[in-house]
Amino acid sequence: MTEALLVSPEPAPATPVTPPPVELRGISKRFAATAALTDVSMDLRAGEIHALVGENGAGKSTLVKILAGVHQPDSGTILLDGAPTLIHGPAQSRSLGIAVVHQEPRLFPDLTVAENVFIGHAPSGRLGSIDWRGMRRAAQALFAELDVQFDVGAPVRGLSMADQQLIEIAKALSVDAGVLILDEPTASLSAHEVERLFAIVRRLRGRGVAILFVSHRLDEVFALCDRATVFRDGRHVVTANTSELSTAELIRYMVGRTVSLFPKVENPIGEVLLEVSGLTRVGVFRDVGFSVRAGEIVGLAGLVGAGRSEVARVLFGIDHRDGGEIRLGGKLVDFATPSAAMHEGIAYLPEDRHQEGLVLDFTIAQNVTLPILPRLFPRLLLQAATERRVAAEHTERFNVRMTGVDQDVGALSGGNQQKVVLAKWLASGPRVLILDEPTRGIDIGAKVEVHRIISELAASGLAIILISSDLPEVLAMSDRIIVLHEGRVTAEIPRAGATQERVMFAATGSLAKDEGDAPGAPTSEANGG
Amino acid sequence: MAEAGRIATMDAGPARRRWLTAIGRQRELSLVAIMFVLGAGVSMIAPQFLSISNFSQVATLASIVAVVAVGEAIVVITRGIDLSVEAIIGLVAYSVARTLELHALDPAGAIALGLGIGLVLGMVNGFIVAVLKVPAIVATLGTLSIFRGIDYVIAGPHQVPLAGLTRGFTDPARSDVFGIPVFVLITIGVVVVGSLFLRSTRFGRQVYAVGSNPEAAAIMGIPSRQVVFVAFTLCGLLAGLAGVMWVMEFGTINGTAATGAVLGIVAAVVVGGVNTFGGSGTLAGAAIGALFLGFIANALILVGLSQFWLQAIYGVVILTAISGDSVIRRSIQRANTRSGAR
Numbered sequence: 001m002t003e004a005l006l007v008s009p010e011p012a013p014a015t016p017v018t019p020p021p022v023e024l025r026g027i028s029k030r031f032a033a034t035a036a037l038t039d040v041s042m043d044l045r046a047g048e049i050h051a052l053v054g055e056n057g058a059g060k061s062t063l064v065k066i067l068a069g070v071h072q073p074d075s076g077t078i079l080l081d082g083a084p085t086l087i088h089g090p091a092q093s094r095s096l097g098i099a100v101v102h103q104e105p106r107l108f109p110d111l112t113v114a115e116n117v118f119i120g121h122a123p124s125g126r127l128g129s130i131d132w133r134g135m136r137r138a139a140q141a142l143f144a145e146l147d148v149q150f151d152v153g154a155p156v157r158g159l160s161m162a163d164q165q166l167i168e169i170a171k172a173l174s175v176d177a178g179v180l181i182l183d184e185p186t187a188s189l190s191a192h193e194v195e196r197l198f199a200i201v202r203r204l205r206g207r208g209v210a211i212l213f214v215s216h217r218l219d220e221v222f223a224l225c226d227r228a229t230v231f232r233d234g235r236h237v238v239t240a241n242t243s244e245l246s247t248a249e250l251i252r253y254m255v256g257r258t259v260s261l262f263p264k265v266e267n268p269i270g271e272v273l274l275e276v277s278g279l280t281r282v283g284v285f286r287d288v289g290f291s292v293r294a295g296e297i298v299g300l301a302g303l304v305g306a307g308r309s310e311v312a313r314v315l316f317g318i319d320h321r322d323g324g325e326i327r328l329g330g331k332l333v334d335f336a337t338p339s340a341a342m343h344e345g346i347a348y349l350p351e352d353r354h355q356e357g358l359v360l361d362f363t364i365a366q367n368v369t370l371p372i373l374p375r376l377f378p379r380l381l382l383q384a385a386t387e388r389r390v391a392a393e394h395t396e397r398f399n400v401r402m403t404g405v406d407q408d409v410g411a412l413s414g415g416n417q418q419k420v421v422l423a424k425w426l427a428s429g430p431r432v433l434i435l436d437e438p439t440r441g442i443d444i445g446a447k448v449e450v451h452r453i454i455s456e457l458a459a460s461g462l463a464i465i466l467i468s469s470d471l472p473e474v475l476a477m478s479d480r481i482i483v484l485h486e487g488r489v490t491a492e493i494p495r496a497g498a499t500q501e502r503v504m505f506a507a508t509g510s511l512a513k514d515e516g517d518a519p520g521a522p523t524s525e526a527n528g529g
Numbered sequence: 530m531a532e533a534g535r536i537a538t539m540d541a542g543p544a545r546r547r548w549l550t551a552i553g554r555q556r557e558l559s560l561v562a563i564m565f566v567l568g569a570g571v572s573m574i575a576p577q578f579l580s581i582s583n584f585s586q587v588a589t590l591a592s593i594v595a596v597v598a599v600g601e602a603i604v605v606i607t608r609g610i611d612l613s614v615e616a617i618i619g620l621v622a623y624s625v626a627r628t629l630e631l632h633a634l635d636p637a638g639a640i641a642l643g644l645g646i647g648l649v650l651g652m653v654n655g656f657i658v659a660v661l662k663v664p665a666i667v668a669t670l671g672t673l674s675i676f677r678g679i680d681y682v683i684a685g686p687h688q689v690p691l692a693g694l695t696r697g698f699t700d701p702a703r704s705d706v707f708g709i710p711v712f713v714l715i716t717i718g719v720v721v722v723g724s725l726f727l728r729s730t731r732f733g734r735q736v737y738a739v740g741s742n743p744e745a746a747a748i749m750g751i752p753s754r755q756v757v758f759v760a761f762t763l764c765g766l767l768a769g770l771a772g773v774m775w776v777m778e779f780g781t782i783n784g785t786a787a788t789g790a791v792l793g794i795v796a797a798v799v800v801g802g803v804n805t806f807g808g809s810g811t812l813a814g815a816a817i818g819a820l821f822l823g824f825i826a827n828a829l830i831l832v833g834l835s836q837f838w839l840q841a842i843y844g845v846v847i848l849t850a851i852s853g854d855s856v857i858r859r860s861i862q863r864a865n866t867r868s869g870a871r
Contacts (some may be wrong), residue, residue: 318748
C-alpha cells in the first residue's frame with residue numbers, strides 16, 4: 001500500500017519546468033548512536049503549503065533544524081532553486097531566504113516590535129545610523145500586508161504567543177523569504193488565532209512562498225495543506241496530496257514503528273490505589289480523570305505538549321492543581337511539595353534525567369540515598385557504610401554496570417544512569433511510581449532491562465503510570481492506556497483493544513474533533529487489530 | 530541543539546577523565562605545591578621569608594580571612610554569595626571592642642555577643658535570600674551597606690584604643706600552643722568541624738545537592754530554602770567569629786574595620802577551588818586559599834614590591850584559578866558526554 005502511494009501521480013505543479021525552491025535528496029543525520037534521519041528525500045514547491053507529520057521522534061525537528069542551518073546533514077544534498085547548497089549556519093539559512101517560525105517565538109522581549117522585525121538588517125540612514133522612522137514605516141507596511149494591526153513601537157514583552165508568531169512571520173517577510181517553515185505554530189494558539197494565522201499563511205502561499213507546516217494536528221493538515229509528507233523513525237514514508245488522503249490513512253503511515261522485544265508479564269491486579277478526577281491546571285490540562293490499581297501499569301500516551309508530564313508533576317506535588325481531586329488509597333490528598341508526595345508513597349522519575357533526576361557531581365551511592373536521607377539517618381550523622389550498603393542493595397537489583405557505588409554517576413552510560421534513578425526512587429519505598437519517558441535515549445539492551453524492571457515492580461504490587469512517546473512501548477507494557485490530547489483525556493483503551501492506530505487517532509484529537517471523519521476510525525481499527 | 534552534534538565527536542578515555550577529575554579534586558595539594566615553589570623563590574631574595582616568626586605572623590593574619598572564607602564557601606556551594614561578611618566583621622569588631630571599653634560585659638560575654646550578632650545578621654541575610662527570594666548578590670550588597678551603615682552610626686568618629694580593651698583580650702592573637710599560633714588552631718578547628726558537618730551530616734549532603742542541581746534537589750524533596758537559610762546563618766556566625774578575632778589581632782577598632790575585606794574572602798574561596806556555580810568545593814580548600822593569598826601578600830612585601838600591586842595580583846590569581854577550573858571542568862564534561870546520548 002505504501003508503494004502504491006509512493007508512486008502516486010504527481011499533482012500537477014504550477015510551473016513544472018522551474019526547479020522547486022527546496023529539494024532534499026538522500027539526507028541522513030545521526031546523533032551518536034541514534035539515526036535521526038535516514039535517506040530522506042522530499043521537496044517544497046513555490047506556492048504550496050506542505051505538511052510534515054509524524055510521531056514524536058520521527059525526525060521532523062531534525063529536518064527543520066537542517067534547513068535552518070542548526071545541523072548539517074551527514075550525507076545527502078540540499079538543492080535550493082535547483083542548485084546544490086551547503087547551509088553552514090542559521091545566518092546563512094536566513095540569507096538564503098529560509099525563515100523558520102518556531103513554536104516558541106524567539107524574540108527579544110525588551111525591544112520593540114519593529115526592532116524585532118528588523119533585527120540584524122535594520123534600514124540605515126545617513127552615516128550608517130539606524131533609520132528609526134523608516135524602520136517603523138517598513139514594519140507597519142509589513143503588518144498591513146498581513147492585514148493585522150500592531151503598535152510597532154511597543155515592546156514585545158507581554159504580547160500573546162500568537163502576536164509574537166506574527167512578528168516572526170513579519171520578520172520572514174522583511175527578508176523576502178521564499179521558504180517559510182512553521183514548526184508547530186498552532187500548539188499554543190486559540191481557535192480564533194489559528195484562523196488568523198491560516199488566513200495569513202494562505203495569503204503567503206498566494207504570493208508564491210513555499211511553506212513547510214509541521215504539525216501534530218491532523219485536522220489542520222487537511223484544512224490548510226496541499227500536500228503532506230509523513231516521517232517515521234527518521235525515514236520518509238510517503239508524500240501525497242492531502243485531497244487524496246484520509247485521516248485514517250495518514251495515521252496508518254505515522255504509526256507502525258518497529259517493536260523491540262520485551263516480555264509483558266501478566267500480574268494480578270489489585271485495589272485502586274490512585275484515583276484522579278476532574279484534575280485541572282489552567283492553561284495546561286483540563287478535567288483529567290483516571291485511576292491506577294496496585295500491580296497495574298497504566299500508560300499515558302499523547303504527543304509532545306499534550307500535558308502528560310504536567311499531570312505527573314501535579315501528582316507529585318511539583319506543580320499545583322487548580323481544580324479536581326486526587327485520591328490515594330481512597331484518601332483525599334493534596335501535596336504541597338514533592339517531599340509530601342514522597343512521604344505518602346509516590347515516586348516520580350522525571351523526563352530529563354540530567355536536569356531533574358540526578359546530581360551529576362555525586363557518586364552513585366550519594367544519589368541513591370539523597371531522597372531518603374532523613375529516614376535512613378534520623379540522627380545527625382551520616383554513616384558511609386550504611387549508605388553504601390543501601391545503595392548496593394538497590395542498584396544490584398537493577399544490574400547497574402558500574403565499578404562500585406562510589407563511582408561518579410556522571411561517568412555511567414545513559415541506560416545505567418536511568419537505572420540509578422530508578423533505584424533511587426525505589427529506595428524510597430513507593431506505592432505509586434510515575435515513570436516519565438523512562439527509556440528515552442538509552443540503548444536497546446538497557447531498554448529491555450528497564451522494561452523487565454518495570455514489569456517486576458508491577459508484579460510486586462506497585463501502581464505504575466508509564467508516560468512514553470514510544471507507542472510500541474506503551475502498547476506492550478500497559479494494562480490500560482489513557483490518551484491525552486491538548487490537555488484532555490480523549491480515550492481510555494484497555495490492553496486488549498489497543499492498537500497504534502487507535503492511540504494515534506485519540507492523540508491527534510481525530511476521534512474527538514473530526515466527527516466527519518468517523519468512518520475512518522473503524523477502518524483503521526479493523527486493519528490494525 | 531548544537532550540543533547534540535558534539536556528542537558524536539571523539540571520546541576521551543575513562544583514564545583521562547579520572548586524571549582530570551583528580552586534578553580538579555586535588556586543588557588543596559596544588560595550592561600547597563605552588564606555595565612551596567613560590568616560597569623557595571621568595572626565600573632566595575628575602576631569606577627572612579622562611580623565619581618562623583614570619584610564618585606565624587602570616588598564618589595568624591590569614592586565619593581571620595580563612596574563618597570567614599569557610600562560611601563564605603558554604604554559601605557559595607549552595608549557589609549563593611555573601612558580600613556582607615566584611616560589614617558583619619566590622620560591626621561585630623566595633624561592638625565587641627566598645628562593650629569591653631565600656632566594661633559592659635566581661636571578655637567571655639563580649640565574645641558571645643560578637644558571635645550572637647554575627648548569627649543574627651547571617652539569619653537576616655538568609656531570610657532575605659531564602660524566604661524573600663532576593664538574588665543573593667543583590668540581597669547581600671544591600672545588607673553590606675546596611676550593616677556598615679549601622680556600624681558607622683554606632684561608632685561615629687569614635688575609635689576604641691588598644692588600651693580601652695580588657696587587659697589580655699588580644700593575647701590569643703599573639704600566643705601559641707606548642708609553637709602553633711592560637712588563631713591557626715581556631716581555623717583548623719573551624720575547618721574540621723565544618724568539614725565534618727558538610728561531609729557527614731544530612732544537611733551537608735543537601736548543601737551540595739542544592740548547589741549542584743536545584744531542580745533535582747526540589748524533586749527529591751530537599752528543603753532547599755531551609756538549606757540556604759542555614760548556610761547564610763553559618764556564614765554570619767563565622768563572620769562574627771572573625772570579627773572577634775579582628776579585635777584580638779588589631780586592638781584599635783573604629784567604624785571602618787575590615788572595609789574592603791570581602792574581595793580577599795571571596796578570592797580565597799574561589800582560589801581554594803569552590804565552584805563559583807555551586808555544588809562542589811571543600812572548606813579546607815577555602816582555608817588554604819586564604820593562606821595562599823596571605824603568603825602572596827607577604828611575599829610581595831618581602832620582595833620589595835609595592836603594596837599597591839596587591840589588588841592587581843589578587844585579580845590575576847582569581848582569574849587564573851577560575852579559568853583553570855573551567856578548562857578542567859569542560860574537559861571532564863567532554864570526557865563524560867561520550868556516554869550521554871540524549
